[in-house]
Amino acid sequence: MNTGKRHPIRGFFAGLFMGLAVAQFFVVFKVVALSTITPWIVVVVLTILGVVWALFGPTRARKGASASA
């Protein structure tokens, strides 16, 4: 059973930052227009993915965890 600590708030912000970054890359590289809903959909989707990943994604071993255990 996976008992790792989950970080949904961190996942939220990670997804939000990633979403904002990707949306802005899309705008400057003319993949999408600024004045459309598309960049905001990217932000929302990646923010949700961040939270979902934080809640249900695989946990990873932290550096030094085994030494202090």
Next chain:
Amino acid sequence: MRWCSQGWWAFLITTAGTAGAASARGCSGNGQSIDEKGRVIDRASAPGGGGTEDDPFTVKTKGKIAYDYAVDQDALSGGKWTAEIDTGSPIPGTETISFSGDIDPGSSQSGEGVEPLEDHLNVGGLAVLVGKMKITITGRASGVNCRVVGWIEITDSPVKSILFIEAVILFLFFIAMAGVGPEYNQGLAEDALDEALNKED
């Protein structure tokens, strides 16, 4: 930036007005976009053709706009202008990025000229905005109104834009928050974030 110069006001009318013939009300204008080498790269009129979402009026951040304009009723001299860039945001209060200023008291009812864009669209060697966007320009003076809506595309090297730099910084924030940075920094970053964001379980 000469936000309130007659040339800038005319530039706003011609660039935004080009975007939609049907949405130019109270004024009209014609514009030619000229690149750094003096070549005409786009033309538009308001009311008239071009400047739609599918065919935006293209301008270069280091180019120029050759324009002529006319206000239907009277000069807008001494009035106020507002430029609103539609962000597409569904969040109330963030739907537009607005700029406003005074219209030159010496502005006439019609005129023409050439306006360099570098002073308006560049800050510190970086493009203020790059990409395609919808813009609404409104001019108001005692009893005189002018409103134009249209699409423009500001072109420059994407990596020399403020939005690109901002996106890179946000991506670095993402890496920090996601804890996928270099291993030697991982533990410290996680501990600091845990402390700051504690309370989550």
